[in-house]
Amino acid sequence: MKHGFKIIGFGIILLALNCGAWAQEQQGDAVDVAPGFKLGSTGAILIGEVSAEVGHFDGSWTISEEHDAFKPADKNPPATQPSSHVVSGVYTSAAGAFNLTEQMDATGDGVHFSAHMTSDKEVDTNELYLSFSLPVKSFGGKRVMVDDQPTLLPADPSKQGAAQLIAKDDVQKVEIPMPTGTLTIAGNLNLLLQDDREWDNDRYSLRLNFSPASGQLKDSKIEFQMTWKPTGK
Numbered sequence: 001m002k003h004g005f006k007i008i009g010f011g012i013i014l015l016a017l018n019c020g021a022w023a024q025e026q027q028g029d030a031v032d033v034a035p036g037f038k039l040g041s042t043g044a045i046l047i048g049e050v051s052a053e054v055g056h057f058d059g060s061w062t063i064s065e066e067h068d069a070f071k072p073a074d075k076n077p078p079a080t081q082p083s084s085h086v087v088s089g090v091y092t093s094a095a096g097a098f099n100l101t102e103q104m105d106a107t108g109d110g111v112h113f114s115a116h117m118t119s120d121k122e123v124d125t126n127e128l129y130l131s132f133s134l135p136v137k138s139f140g141g142k143r144v145m146v147d148d149q150p151t152l153l154p155a156d157p158s159k160q161g162a163a164q165l166i167a168k169d170d171v172q173k174v175e176i177p178m179p180t181g182t183l184t185i186a187g188n189l190n191l192l193l194q195d196d197r198e199w200d201n202d203r204y205s206l207r208l209n210f211s212p213a214s215g216q217l218k219d220s221k222i223e224f225q226m227t228w229k230p231t232g233k
Contacts, residue, residue, distance in 0.1 A: 110227035187224030
């Protein structure tokens, strides 16, 4: 399935300034699902300095981000078993509300993550995605491997209009060089990697699309596996 990615700054400037504080707040009540992986009470994925959240663009490219848009039913991620945690609630997008459930399960070498949106009414959507935030101070000048091919995270800001670093469908593996190891994301992935400094946000964003990612959505999912390999192992 081809994605509907668009490089867009509208709305990001208004919301992204809260993302750092949101990620810090999540650290306080996040639960450890597996070594190196946490799930916050309002859906944040936390992996060291990296945080991730669900985002939604409506048909007019108005953005809604999880730290503002999601209201979980429970204060803390409930455990269905010691190694499995679920967060569910209502996500209020600019196109209307939908139900969102996230689940993170510990595996032998990392975690399996899935998210599922459902709605009784169609939700006008240009893009529904999960976005990983990579701070420039930690990742600038490093290379992300996409199916074993390197993509540079430029130390200097990209030129105006050149924020997109790579957009690709049908990716099987992404490897992110963390300060103390390597984070690997594996699955059937449609991704966009961009430099958000064009919109005065000091990060790179790795967006992974739900399936389906666009249209009049009533049911959409995403799932993938994450593993963590410390340096030297």
